[in-house]
Amino acid sequence: MARCLLFLVLVSQPAPAQDVPRVGRQLAHEILFITGKAPAPCDTGTEAEQISCLIAARYAKDPAAAKAATALYTASGTVMGVLPEQDFDGGYRGRLHLIPQLPVGAHRKHLEWAAFALTDFDSFFKDLGGTPNYRWRALDFRFFESVKRRTPSAYAVDWAVAYNVSGSLFGSEAGVRGTLFHEVFHLNDQGHGDWSRRALSPIYDRIVKKCGVDVKCLTPYTPDSIKVRGGTYYDFQPGNGVGEYAADIARRYYTEHRALLRKEKAVTPFKCGNPDNAKAWALVVEEFFGGVDLIPACAPR
Numbered sequence: 001m002a003r004c005l006l007f008l009v010l011v012s013q014p015a016p017a018q019d020v021p022r023v024g025r026q027l028a029h030e031i032l033f034i035t036g037k038a039p040a041p042c043d044t045g046t047e048a049e050q051i052s053c054l055i056a057a058r059y060a061k062d063p064a065a066a067k068a069a070t071a072l073y074t075a076s077g078t079v080m081g082v083l084p085e086q087d088f089d090g091g092y093r094g095r096l097h098l099i100p101q102l103p104v105g106a107h108r109k110h111l112e113w114a115a116f117a118l119t120d121f122d123s124f125f126k127d128l129g130g131t132p133n134y135r136w137r138a139l140d141f142r143f144f145e146s147v148k149r150r151t152p153s154a155y156a157v158d159w160a161v162a163y164n165v166s167g168s169l170f171g172s173e174a175g176v177r178g179t180l181f182h183e184v185f186h187l188n189d190q191g192h193g194d195w196s197r198r199a200l201s202p203i204y205d206r207i208v209k210k211c212g213v214d215v216k217c218l219t220p221y222t223p224d225s226i227k228v229r230g231g232t233y234y235d236f237q238p239g240n241g242v243g244e245y246a247a248d249i250a251r252r253y254y255t256e257h258r259a260l261l262r263k264e265k266a267v268t269p270f271k272c273g274n275p276d277n278a279k280a281w282a283l284v285v286e287e288f289f290g291g292v293d294l295i296p297a298c299a300p301r
């Protein structure tokens with residue numbers, strides 16, 4: 001099953017701490033209306049007020065969607081709109097055609113799930129303590145549909161996330177949260193200068209050399225159980241690369257810690273599977289999550 005595509009493009013350095021990321025008015029207009037004109041001028045007040053006005057204008061036909069989109073913008077600076085129509089090279093999925101789809105009416109639940117997920121990341125990092133070197137706010141967030149297909153469910157590049165309202169992974173609130181954490185990791189990985197390729201390739205390549213695409217051999221190493229239809233684990237599908245492996249280790253960090261903080265049933269810790277898992281986990285925790293690891297130490301092997 002396909003999940004997302006990571007484009008490796010320009011490498012940028014992390015923003016200095018004093019530069020709080022934000023979506024500016026011009027970008028907000030483009031996210032909401034692409035090249036179209038807004039039905040209201042929205043040109044008075046602060047920039048935040050103007051952007052809130054643009055959001056209200058775009059979602060005017062669905063007041064509940066307008067309320068959710070505005071609340072998310074106010075809380076996290078993320079603006080939710082639509083992806084421009086485009087052809088899309090889906091790699092092993094073939095050629096796809098993507099069209100904009102505003103998340104209103106029957107699609108509103110996706111806006112609400114995505115907004116809930118991004119808000120959940122706020123409380124997650126707050127409860128976790130420490131200082132994560134991780135950005136999940138002020139994103140350029142676009143909804144789309146893939147014509148006659150349910151893939152990709154999402155992709156992420158340049159602090160922008162694209163979300164398929166018919167995505168096969170978006171059937172539940174929990175599915176949306178996990179997938180968005182994974183996508184947001186790709187943005188941070190890119191923001192850290194394609195970190196996973198530099199830091200995790202020695203481990204990843206060693207596993208691939210040992211196992212190839214053999215599911216049984218890969219099972220102890222995969223941070224996520226999702227498989228490509230007719231293929232192997234998504235994280236070890238040839239062509240997907242170390243970035244997917246890294247994003248799913250980050251997702252495991254989120255799901256394991258969230259369960260711990262909420263006193264929910266825990267899964268077997270990824271880091272306790274074998275020494276390669278432990279090393280990869282430690283590197284991700286150190287680079288992105290301020291070294292905070294509340295998962296109990298593993299029993300001696």
Ligand SMILES: [Zn+2]
Binds near residue numbers: 247
């Ligand atoms: Zn991915």
